Amino acid sequence: MPPFARVAARARVFALTASAASVLLLVGSATIVPAAAARVRRLPAADTLREPPVLRNLSSVPGVVEVELTAAPARLRLVPGGPLVSGYAYNGTVPGPTLDVHEGDSVIVHFHNELPEPTTVHWHGLHLPAADDGSPLRPVAPGTSYEYTFRIPYGYAGTYWYHPHPDGRSAFQVAMGLFGAIIIRAAHDPLAALGIPEKLLILSDNRFDSHGAISFPDPRSIQEDIDLENGREGNVLFVNGQVMPTIRIRPGEVQRWRIVNASASRVYRLSLPGQRLEWVGTDGGLFAHPVAVDDLLLANSGRVEVLVRGPPAPGGRTLLQDLPYDRYMPQTRPADWDSTRSLLSLSVTNGLAERPVRIPSLLRYIAPLDTTHVAAHRVIVLSQGMIDGRQMDPHRVDIHARLGTTEIWEIQNVVGMDHPFHLHGFHFQVLDRDGVPEPFPSWNDLVNVPKHSSIRIVVHFDEFPGKWMYHCHILDHEDEGMMGILQLE
Numbered sequence: 001m002p003p004f005a006r007v008a009a010r011a012r013v014f015a016l017t018a019s020a021a022s023v024l025l026l027v028g029s030a031t032i033v034p035a036a037a038a039r040v041r042r043l044p045a046a047d048t049l050r051e052p053p054v055l056r057n058l059s060s061v062p063g064v065v066e067v068e069l070t071a072a073p074a075r076l077r078l079v080p081g082g083p084l085v086s087g088y089a090y091n092g093t094v095p096g097p098t099l100d101v102h103e104g105d106s107v108i109v110h111f112h113n114e115l116p117e118p119t120t121v122h123w124h125g126l127h128l129p130a131a132d133d134g135s136p137l138r139p140v141a142p143g144t145s146y147e148y149t150f151r152i153p154y155g156y157a158g159t160y161w162y163h164p165h166p167d168g169r170s171a172f173q174v175a176m177g178l179f180g181a182i183i184i185r186a187a188h189d190p191l192a193a194l195g196i197p198e199k200l201l202i203l204s205d206n207r208f209d210s211h212g213a214i215s216f217p218d219p220r221s222i223q224e225d226i227d228l229e230n231g232r233e234g235n236v237l238f239v240n241g242q243v244m245p246t247i248r249i250r251p252g253e254v255q256r257w258r259i260v261n262a263s264a265s266r267v268y269r270l271s272l273p274g275q276r277l278e279w280v281g282t283d284g285g286l287f288a289h290p291v292a293v294d295d296l297l298l299a300n301s302g303r304v305e306v307l308v309r310g311p312p313a314p315g316g317r318t319l320l321q322d323l324p325y326d327r328y329m330p331q332t333r334p335a336d337w338d339s340t341r342s343l344l345s346l347s348v349t350n351g352l353a354e355r356p357v358r359i360p361s362l363l364r365y366i367a368p369l370d371t372t373h374v375a376a377h378r379v380i381v382l383s384q385g386m387i388d389g390r391q392m393d394p395h396r397v398d399i400h401a402r403l404g405t406t407e408i409w410e411i412q413n414v415v416g417m418d419h420p421f422h423l424h425g426f427h428f429q430v431l432d433r434d435g436v437p438e439p440f441p442s443w444n445d446l447v448n449v450p451k452h453s454s455i456r457i458v459v460h461f462d463e464f465p466g467k468w469m470y471h472c473h474i475l476d477h478e479d480e481g482m483m484g485i486l487q488l489e
């Protein structure tokens with residue numbers, strides 16, 4: 001696997017803001033230098049966390065982003081110090097390269113399937129024509145190519161991701177290494193304007209056999225039944241394909257972390273002991289206002305943006321943790337479900353404290369979707385492996401809806417495990433959870449529906465006729481048919 005390239009421009013901005021801040025501080029606080037220097041700890045010179053390379057734009061036309069993306073078998077060193085094993089990769093890296101674009105851009109992806117099986121590239125969360133959504137209805141045969149073309153609408157700045165979505169094989173292909181991030185940038189981003197440095201954290205997990213190969217259960221084994229029930233979880237947790245990488249932070253420095261849950265079924269309850277996280281965004285970008293939380297739940301395929309602060313004392317270390325969260329049926333709940341896992345280590349440098357950054361209390365305006373004219377109220381029932389009591393049939397349409405209308409869906413989970421519900425192509429707002437009104441509107445394409453609970457969402461179908469998927473994003477459930485088809489006309 002080729003080493004990840006750093007994003008040169010981003011690193012430059014980071015260096016600039018960091019040195020400008022220390023110059024400012026040196027004037028009044030030179031006396032604390034010896035004290036800090038006396039406690040020098042050995043720290044890595046830079047983050048050990050690396051970010052995936054950014055897909056190179058082959059176009060010189062302003063506003064056009066044209067990239068090459070190839071899915072192919074690869075020999076990968078997935079575990080540090082481990083053997084080279086067989087997997088799949090986008091452009092040879094796991095995670096795949098990041099699609100980094102701006103609102104208003106026209107995107108052309110020359111995609112080549114060099115896998116021995118059909119695949120698709122699904123642009124999870126993007127608002128685009130149905131034909132280019134990469135749904136299971138549009139497989140790309142092995143040895144062939146497809147040109148995905150779409151425009152990035154305004155208002156959609158945020159963190160997204162792409163992954164394969166072939167009929168019945170999504171969990172397998174993602175486990176083999178196919179997933180990558182998408183960042184959509186706004187021309188005016190209130191946090192970027194403050195010079196707040198950014199990190200991208202793609203969370204994934206995997207399971208390996210005693211030879212280090214990616215392991216899947218034997219067909220008809222008990223483990224296979226458990227994996228179908230829970231979704232396949234791995235015991236090795238990765239951030240950007242690395243195990244326990246380190247991020248450096250200066251005392252008082254504020255960093256913006258864009259976090260993607262690319263795991264097939266693992267739900268993360270993220271916490272940084274010793275500080276509250278400033279939660280500033282979700283699937284569809286920034287909230288209106290930051291929210292301080294002790295921990296936050298990130299269901300699979302969801303994204304969050306958080307602001308993290310460097311603790312005041314230099315030289316310390318904290319861990320980004322995944323706290324226990326019981327999403328399981330009691331019968332198949334893993335024995336170690338209640339253990340806390342560490343994802344990465346945050347090392348506080350010995351440098352001087354940063355000048356504190358004032359986080360704006362208004363990040364952007366988000367109007368609640370208008371619910372005075374609702375074309376349809378629907379109830380969608382999630383049970384084990386099924387939606388509304390049936391499994392997906394590519395030749396059946398489950399919901400007919402009209403372009404230009406607004407609908408309210410009540411998603412009822414009638415079984416004893418969580419099912420994260422995802423709608424393709426359209427962002428929705430959560431109205432209430434078990435009747436409790438959502439405190440503020442935000443844009444989402446994923447909502448975790450906890451066991452025996454019910455959530456109401458509102459969605460507006462502004463454009464893009466065609467067939468759209470909605471499904472549980474535990475990929476094993478989706479592959480088994482826990483998916484329906486919405487036809488917009």
Ligand code: C2O
Nearest residue numbers: 122124165301469
């Ligand atoms: Cu992440 Cu059907 O999608």
Ligand code: CU
Nearest residue numbers: 124125423424
């Ligand atoms: Cu999707």
Ligand code: CU
Nearest residue numbers: 419472474477
């Ligand atoms: Cu499910």
